[in-house]
Amino acid sequence: MRRRVVLYPEGSPVASLVAGLPPEFDGRAVRPGAVPALARNEDAVLLMDAGSDSPEPIAMAACRGGGIPVIALMATPPAAVTLPASWYACLPKPVAAPVLARALSNAFEHIRMRGEAEETRRQLEELNAIGIRLSAERDVDALFALILSLARAITHSDAGSIYLVEEPDGEPRRLRFQLSQNDSVSLAATYSGGVLTAAAHVPVNEESIAGYVALTGETVHLADAYAPPSSARYRINTAFDRHAGYRTKSMLVVPMRTPTGDIIGVLQLINCKPDRARRFASPEEIEREALPYPERFISLAASLASQAAVALENSRLYESVRVLFEGFVSASVTAIESRDPTTSGHSFRVADLTVALAQAAHRAEVGPFRDLRFSPDEIREIRYASLLHDFGKVGVREDVLVKAKKLPPLRLELIRQRAELLKRGLELRYARQKVDRLLKGAREGFEAQAAMWDLELTALLGEIDNHLATVGAANEPAVMPADAAAGIRSIAVRAFVDHVGESHTIITPEEAEILSITRGSLTREEFRQIQSHVLHTFEFLKRIPWTKELRQIPEIARSHHEKLNGSGYPEGRRGLQIPLQSRMMTVSDIFDALTASDRPYKAAVPVDRALDILDQERKDGALDSDVFNLFVDLKPWNLKPWESASKS
Ligand SMILES: [Fe+2]
Numbered sequence: 001m002r003r004r005v006v007l008y009p010e011g012s013p014v015a016s017l018v019a020g021l022p023p024e025f026d027g028r029a030v031r032p033g034a035v036p037a038l039a040r041n042e043d044a045v046l047l048m049d050a051g052s053d054s055p056e057p058i059a060m061a062a063c064r065g066g067g068i069p070v071i072a073l074m075a076t077p078p079a080a081v082t083l084p085a086s087w088y089a090c091l092p093k094p095v096a097a098p099v100l101a102r103a104l105s106n107a108f109e110h111i112r113m114r115g116e117a118e119e120t121r122r123q124l125e126e127l128n129a130i131g132i133r134l135s136a137e138r139d140v141d142a143l144f145a146l147i148l149s150l151a152r153a154i155t156h157s158d159a160g161s162i163y164l165v166e167e168p169d170g171e172p173r174r175l176r177f178q179l180s181q182n183d184s185v186s187l188a189a190t191y192s193g194g195v196l197t198a199a200a201h202v203p204v205n206e207e208s209i210a211g212y213v214a215l216t217g218e219t220v221h222l223a224d225a226y227a228p229p230s231s232a233r234y235r236i237n238t239a240f241d242r243h244a245g246y247r248t249k250s251m252l253v254v255p256m257r258t259p260t261g262d263i264i265g266v267l268q269l270i271n272c273k274p275d276r277a278r279r280f281a282s283p284e285e286i287e288r289e290a291l292p293y294p295e296r297f298i299s300l301a302a303s304l305a306s307q308a309a310v311a312l313e314n315s316r317l318y319e320s321v322r323v324l325f326e327g328f329v330s331a332s333v334t335a336i337e338s339r340d341p342t343t344s345g346h347s348f349r350v351a352d353l354t355v356a357l358a359q360a361a362h363r364a365e366v367g368p369f370r371d372l373r374f375s376p377d378e379i380r381e382i383r384y385a386s387l388l389h390d391f392g393k394v395g396v397r398e399d400v401l402v403k404a405k406k407l408p409p410l411r412l413e414l415i416r417q418r419a420e421l422l423k424r425g426l427e428l429r430y431a432r433q434k435v436d437r438l439l440k441g442a443r444e445g446f447e448a449q450a451a452m453w454d455l456e457l458t459a460l461l462g463e464i465d466n467h468l469a470t471v472g473a474a475n476e477p478a479v480m481p482a483d484a485a486a487g488i489r490s491i492a493v494r495a496f497v498d499h500v501g502e503s504h505t506i507i508t509p510e511e512a513e514i515l516s517i518t519r520g521s522l523t524r525e526e527f528r529q530i531q532s533h534v535l536h537t538f539e540f541l542k543r544i545p546w547t548k549e550l551r552q553i554p555e556i557a558r559s560h561h562e563k564l565n566g567s568g569y570p571e572g573r574r575g576l577q578i579p580l581q582s583r584m585m586t587v588s589d590i591f592d593a594l595t596a597s598d599r600p601y602k603a604a605v606p607v608d609r610a611l612d613i614l615d616q617e618r619k620d621g622a623l624d625s626d627v628f629n630l631f632v633d634l635k636p637w638n639l640k641p642w643e644s645a646s647k648s
């Protein structure tokens, strides 16, 4: 209860009137020029005699922003214009004691209502601000904490909890305990003591207050939670109070209802305090001082719970879209990589490495990245760009994509069969020569001639076998010396004449060309096709209507094969033309391509050797030195078991 102080100017004739007031009023003289000192629980009205009192206290009262209403006693009615606007009332002299008491009472009521109006205005402002803050928060956990702390602040609640409605498969709806806050006792002990986790699930039924609210959608307000209405079936669970040395007194439990009417949770507020900042020292103090929730707090809490439900639904929706998209990206990347099992997991590993690099750069407080910061959205942008960087391989023919040797397996088999046919042709040719000689009856010298032909045939067959072996060796994608390439070309022009007199070579000039690729397994045209994956990636990613936060994804992915010195592709960009995120991805991409152990045509390179190769590229001006140094220091390949995780 607030104290009612009646101020009056020192020495004023009204002093005797004040002395005769009922005991609900405290009289207090004010010296001219002094500012009346009021305690936090005091309201004041200034009583004065307009005829004899100095106007100074009046000015003083007015200068408090009209905070102290003035009641002036006057002998004669004044002209309306002479009355100061700050005066609450004018009473004619002499004034009867009951009239003065009523006027004072009304003035104090006026103060109370003005305070309440001010409080309501402030709370509405706060509620608006809360709405804005809630709608801006996307992190669901942070949102719960925000909802509860704001709800407690606006209703002066010492404690509170949030429960969420959940519907497990095949089981009835229930409430899951989500979060608790308490100004007066530490919750850490009670969390670890298992009190809150023991009550982690509450059935949606009439036996608990939260369950009842979730079931019926009604708001429950109890002035004393230990004494619920006799008609109610619910009872409070006092385990927390016993364990924590607390007393749950007043309680306000409101449903969190979405605009479509679904109750998605329950907001439970406990122990309304005379003022927000108050901490209760003991259960006895709570017993004494916790207040029932005033009507306006009840409607504020209901309004906030609805706002919270909308924010929560939005946040969940946002999260589910994000998870859906993440799943879609993941499934798409897995599908693309399944076309080339030898590089499976590459995109996931590159994403892990690049995100680790970006996060390390973001954390750096010294060095070249000290001023660089990536927001969570920008990190997500890097992750998606990395996951999708090779997506354009979808546009590369599969036989090129998975090509491990210079010639496709069927082509090599064709060469073998061609050689075999040629050998049979040669054998037939020499056999026919022998038969013809015998048929002509030229037996003399036949034996010697036949032996010479046999030697010739054996030499030819041996030559063919040697050529086949050379072709087999040249088919491997290892680095080929120049003389070996010349040898292959000579095979393409070495003709053998078969039994019907036709000339054949073991390999065609086109095959010789393919077999004399000096490095790797790809022809120039095939190499161009592989390189085109970057453009396919860009074209594909450009078609996705990315949100504003993710709009750089196509650009970041497009530059992952560009090099700082302009030696990269597809555009030969240089230096700062290449986004930093892409430069990070390039290092991760090359590192993974070198160290991946699942490429049959290329043995995995040990980490040290891979770093040496990257370092050489850096010295050549192809890679970003700062990014490379960060990569070496961070060792992101050790940060998590990405190799096994991404291959599962
Ligand atoms: Fe690539």
Ligand SMILES: [Fe+2]
Pocket (backbone or CB within 6 Å): 346, 350, 389, 390, 589
């Ligand atoms: Fe790649």
